[in-house]
Amino acid sequence: MDAMAILSIFVLSVFVGFEVVSKVSSTLHTPLMSGANAIHGVILVGAIIVADHSETNLELGLSLAAIVLATINMVGGFVVTDRMLEMFKGQKK
Amino acid sequence: MSRTLYDLIGLAAGIAFILALKGLSHPKTARRGNLIGAFGAGLATLVVFFYASPSVYGKAESSLPLNNLGWILGAIAVGLIIGVPAARRVQMTQMPQLVALFNGVGGGAAALVAIVEYLNLGSEATTAQVVFTVFTVIVGCVSFSGSIITFMKLQELMTSRPVIFPAGRFVIAATLASVIGVGGWVVSALGTTPLLILAALSLLFGVLFVLPVGGADVPIVISLLNAFTGLTVAASGYVLDSVLLIIAGTLVGASGTILTRLMADAMGRSLFGTLFGAFTAKAQDASGVAEDRPVRSGSADDVAILLNYARRVVIVPGFGLAVAQAQHTVRELADLMISKGIDVAYGIHPVAGRMPGHMNVLLAEANVPYDQLVEMDEVNPTFGQTDVAIVIGANDVVNPAAKTTPGCPIYGMPILEVSNAANIIFLKRSMRPGFAGIENELLYDPKTMLLFGDAKSSLTKVVSALKAL
Numbered sequence: 001m002d003a004m005a006i007l008s009i010f011v012l013s014v015f016v017g018f019e020v021v022s023k024v025s026s027t028l029h030t031p032l033m034s035g036a037n038a039i040h041g042v043i044l045v046g047a048i049i050v051a052d053h054s055e056t057n058l059e060l061g062l063s064l065a066a067i068v069l070a071t072i073n074m075v076g077g078f079v080v081t082d083r084m085l086e087m088f089k090g091q092k093k
Numbered sequence: 094m095s096r097t098l099y100d101l102i103g104l105a106a107g108i109a110f111i112l113a114l115k116g117l118s119h120p121k122t123a124r125r126g127n128l129i130g131a132f133g134a135g136l137a138t139l140v141v142f143f144y145a146s147p148s149v150y151g152k153a154e155s156s157l158p159l160n161n162l163g164w165i166l167g168a169i170a171v172g173l174i175i176g177v178p179a180a181r182r183v184q185m186t187q188m189p190q191l192v193a194l195f196n197g198v199g200g201g202a203a204a205l206v207a208i209v210e211y212l213n214l215g216s217e218a219t220t221a222q223v224v225f226t227v228f229t230v231i232v233g234c235v236s237f238s239g240s241i242i243t244f245m246k247l248q249e250l251m252t253s254r255p256v257i258f259p260a261g262r263f264v265i266a267a268t269l270a271s272v273i274g275v276g277g278w279v280v281s282a283l284g285t286t287p288l289l290i291l292a293a294l295s296l297l298f299g300v301l302f303v304l305p306v307g308g309a310d311v312p313i314v315i316s317l318l319n320a321f322t323g324l325t326v327a328a329s330g331y332v333l334d335s336v337l338l339i340i341a342g343t344l345v346g347a348s349g350t351i352l353t354r355l356m357a358d359a360m361g362r363s364l365f366g367t368l369f370g371a372f373t374a375k376a377q378d379a380s381g382v383a384e385d386r387p388v389r390s391g392s393a394d395d396v397a398i399l400l401n402y403a404r405r406v407v408i409v410p411g412f413g414l415a416v417a418q419a420q421h422t423v424r425e426l427a428d429l430m431i432s433k434g435i436d437v438a439y440g441i442h443p444v445a446g447r448m449p450g451h452m453n454v455l456l457a458e459a460n461v462p463y464d465q466l467v468e469m470d471e472v473n474p475t476f477g478q479t480d481v482a483i484v485i486g487a488n489d490v491v492n493p494a495a496k497t498t499p500g501c502p503i504y505g506m507p508i509l510e511v512s513n514a515a516n517i518i519f520l521k522r523s524m525r526p527g528f529a530g531i532e533n534e535l536l537y538d539p540k541t542m543l544l545f546g547d548a549k550s551s552l553t554k555v556v557s558a559l560k561a562l
Binding site for chain 1: 106110111115118120123124127131137138141149152159161165168175179181188191192196202205208212213221315316319326327329330335336337340341342346347352355359448449451454455468
């Protein structure tokens with residue numbers, strides 16, 4: 001892809017990332033960190049792409065290890081965040 | 094599936110991540126936000142299986158079904174089998190270290206992906222691609238090893254105090270310089286051996302970088318490493334030609350950086366001080382200074398009597414409450430006091446426990462009404478009119494050393510000023526200092542009474558003693 005387009009996407013994403021979490025009460029710091037942590041588990045997509053392109057056993061082995069780790073990161077991250085947030089549901093006022 | 098459709102779905106997933114972060118920033122929408130994020134991630138993963146990736150990082154275009162499909166699905170299944178039960182079964186008290194571990198494996202995954210890319214980068218690879226790949230290897234490895242150390246610190250597999258080694262700053266600076274130097278070599282030489290050296294050096298740097306961070310600062314570092322992992326994902330997205338990875342990774346990198354600052358602010362710490370404070374502080378070891386000074390310890394009955402005649406009581410929960418799983422018992426005590434007409438509030442320090450917001454989560458589990466949880470800034474001015482402050486398994490967050498002892502690890506952290514209350518009760522397991530490892534002068538204060546034992550059994554005794562009065 002054209003480098004300028006990528007740079008634009010990157011810079012705009014930085015601003016969006018800054019904006020969406022600019023004001024968060026400390027109560028939500030932990031779930032927010034955990035949720036953001038789960039989102040970067042989307043590296044799973046990258047791991048699947050490299051596994052698809054793997055030709056040698058070494059490449060495949062490393063890619064599969066990456067898939068296992070990325071799946072743990074993504075799925076585990078969302079589940080644990082949900083469990084934390086479940087605790088807040090009784091507090092609706 | 095056409096490239097356009099694939100990219101559109103990727104964009105939808107990117108929007109889902111933005112909505113997820115936005116939702117997670119507000120209590121009412123947080124849970125829905127998380128679900129939206131999970132939906133986006135699931136969608137992004139699913140769609141890869143229906144799209145033959147074009148030639149990337151020197152590889153030929155692939156076709157459907159994906160090569161190695163069985164292996165890929167098998168590996169995902171293994172990840173699910175490990176990840177889901179770990180997340181489901183973990184105790185609330187161990188949540189922070191699990192998040193650290195999840196962050197570490199994410200960084201490890203990004204590093205592995207980059208290593209595979211690197212093995213294939215042919216002569217037609219652009220310099221930018223090589224640089225981004227090498228960047229991902231470095232930062233992914235740092236995030237991995239650093240997160241493992243934070244995990245070990247929180248799990249108490251190693252000391253939670255800052256680990257300081259001789260000439261630490263210089264060792265760390267030298268390691269960083271060699272990482273950058275070898276990184277440059279790897280970019281220009283394109284060899285497997287230099288890459289392995291680079292990975293090993295990066296892992297070492299991650300360890301050295303986190304070792305000097307101790308006590309309550311550990312969560313801040315987890316958040317920082319989380320932002321690092323985000324950036325590696327964005328860099329992988331560039332090499333793998335995936336807009337989604339660029340968006341998702343950059344979002345996490347940016348919001349993680351802001352979050353790290355917010356967390357540091359909540360503790361009154363500068364980020365720089367958090368990371369390198371251990372080396373600059375005039376390291377002073379309080380242990381051995383005051384070990385055998387007298388303290389006033391009481392029985393559950395003494396505590397109950399004190400509470401029975403109080404008009405206002407502030408409960409200050411800490412990590413000990415979480416360890417003992419005493420959140421339901423403490424609520425019982427609070428309800429009992431309220432029924433006797435005593436004004437009861439919980440004073441919540443933003444970083445009590447092992448993570449910001451830990452106490453809110455824990456007390457919410459016991460259905461403590463939200464309006465009884467009072468944040469630090471609001472509760473501090475009221476301690477002067479408080480008859481009894483009950484500190485349950487907390488230590489550092491009420492330690493006056495944060496105000497009076499420059500150079501101690503928590504100096505400058507805002508604390509709950511329980512010393513202004515007429516009486517202070519500490520429920521503690523032992524005289525051991527808190528997570529930051531510093532002596533608490535308040536324990537020796539004449540108006541302090543200590544009740545030793547597990548928080549849950551102590552509270553149960555106090556409840557029955559108070560009922561009997």
